[in-house]
Amino acid sequence: MRIVAHGIDLVDLPRIEQMIERHGDRFLKRAYTKKEQADAGRCRNSIEKLAGRFAAKEAIVKLIGTGLRGKMAWTDVEVINNELGQPQVVLRRAVKETADKLGIRHISLSITHTANFAIASAVALTDDYETK
Numbered sequence: 001m002r003i004v005a006h007g008i009d010l011v012d013l014p015r016i017e018q019m020i021e022r023h024g025d026r027f028l029k030r031a032y033t034k035k036e037q038a039d040a041g042r043c044r045n046s047i048e049k050l051a052g053r054f055a056a057k058e059a060i061v062k063l064i065g066t067g068l069r070g071k072m073a074w075t076d077v078e079v080i081n082n083e084l085g086q087p088q089v090v091l092r093r094a095v096k097e098t099a100d101k102l103g104i105r106h107i108s109l110s111i112t113h114t115a116n117f118a119i120a121s122a123v124a125l126t127d128d129y130e131t132k
Contacts, residue, residue: 004104004124007063011055011118017047031057031074039080051118052111053079059122060089060107064098072098079109087111089122099124 019027028037031054040049057077066072076095079087089107091099099107103126111120 001125002127004102004126005063005065006124007059007061007122009055009058009062009120011051011058013047013051013113013116013118016051016054020047020050033075033078035080036078048113048118052113052120055118055120056087056089056109056111056122059109059120060091061095063107063122063124064095064102064104066098070094079111103127 019031032040032050036050036053040046040053043049056079057074060077061072071094073093073095076091076093078090078092080090082088087109089109091107102124104124105127106125108123108125109120110122111118113119
């Protein structure tokens, strides 16, 4: 296993709340997949969940080194939880193509939040990484 890159991001929860208040479904559909929206809707505090996912997406496009550009979309990065609650990354379309070109085989992700902030740290792995 070899670490290729690292990305980190911090999101202010009130910022996400304001985006939802101002832009509603337009923001949600642009930034989150249907599954991410549904998962957040089942949480007691959906803003914390959505802010964490947004921070994760930012951290991931940072580790890829491109930011969000060209044909890339926020929904090309999906963050879902496995059966133990650990966040897992699913890349699609343009973001996946870019990650593949860089030799990224897996992204390890950690998300945490407080009442005011969400932070995500993402590490890109390559070579002999195998999921268990």
